[in-house]
Amino acid sequence: xxxxxxxxxxxxxxVIHPLHDEPEAKCSSExxxxxxxxxxxxxxxxxxxxxxxVMTVMLGYHVLDLAGVLRRLR
Amino acid sequence: MLAPIAGHFxxxxxxxxxxxxxxxxxxxxxxxxxxxxxxxxGWEHSLHKKLWEAPGFYSTYIACVGAAAAIVLIxxxxxxxxIISVQVFAGxxxxxxxxxxxxxLNDHELLGEQWVNRPWNNYxxxxxxxxxxxxxxxxxxxxxxxxxxx
Numbered sequence: 704x705x706x707x708x709x710x711x712x713x714x715x716x717x718v719i720h721p722l723h724d725e726p727e728a729k730c731s732s733e734x735x736x737x738x739x740x741x742x743x744x745x746x747x748x749x750x751x752x753x754x755x756x757v758m759t760v761m762l763g764y765h766v767l768d769l770a771g772v773l774r775r776l777r
Numbered sequence: 778m779l780a781p782i783a784g785h786f787x788x789x790x791x792x793x794x795x796x797x798x799x800x801x802x803x804x805x806x807x808x809x810x811x812x813x814x815x816x817x818x819g820w821e822h823s824l825h826k827k828l829w830e831a832p833g834f835y836s837t838y839i840a841c842v843g844a845a846a847a848i849v850l851i852x853x854x855x856x857x858x859x860i861i862s863v864q865v866f867a868g869x870x871x872x873x874x875x876x877x878x879x880x881x882l883n884d885h886e887l888l889g890e891q892w893v894n895r896p897w898n899n900y901x902x903x904x905x906x907x908x909x910x911x912x913x914x915x916x917x918x919x920x921x922x923x924x925x926x927x
Contacts, residue, residue, distance in 0.1 A: 730887060730892065735886055735887060738880060738884055739886070747876055747879075751873055754913075758869045758913070758917060759869075761920075762866055762869060770858055
């Protein structure tokens with residue numbers, strides 16, 4: 704019976720628990736002002752505002768319709 | 778429905794687990810809301826603080842829990858509709874969080890050159906955001922105009 708012998712690389716790895724690891728450098732927002740209103744930021748926030756308003760109104764209308772509130776008002 | 782198959786013990790156990798999930802959810806979401814509002818307003822906002830050390834934070838938390846309880850206790854309110862509509866609303870406003878995250882990921886001052894998004898990150902992120910918004914709009918259209926999709 705043929706025996707296959709694997710030759711493993713005898714490298715060893717040491718696993719460091721995150722609690723014992725050196726803490727990574729954190730980004731700090733200290734001293735930073737508001738986010739720069741570049742055109743891309745302005746467009747993104749405007750589209751987001753429109754989306755949130757439209758969706759909230761549509762959902763509110765639909766929920767009131769399902770609850771029968773609109774039928775009673777008509 | 779479950780009692781004849783699995784017995785009353787299992788049925789009551791599942792009901793107890795659901796109550797537990799509801800209590801956890803109420804606490805977690807109200808606290809998250811109070812924490813975020815305190816962050817925006819610049820108030821002390823931590824459970825490590827005493828009640829009198831972070832009055833705004835605890836007031837917001839109590840107001841959230843009180844408002845939720847008040848809505849649920851309105852006589853004859855359709856509770857299933859309330860539960861589902863809240864979930865739908867949460868799903869619809871979810872994409873807004875990813876927009877803010879994407880804007881922060883492009884803030885050079887905040888993240889520095891090492892961590893700020895590369896162009897390929899932005900291509901992937903904006904594609905995901907566009908798909909999310911398109912799916913949300915599709916959902917809204919399906920709900921508002923069901924006859925179009927039938």
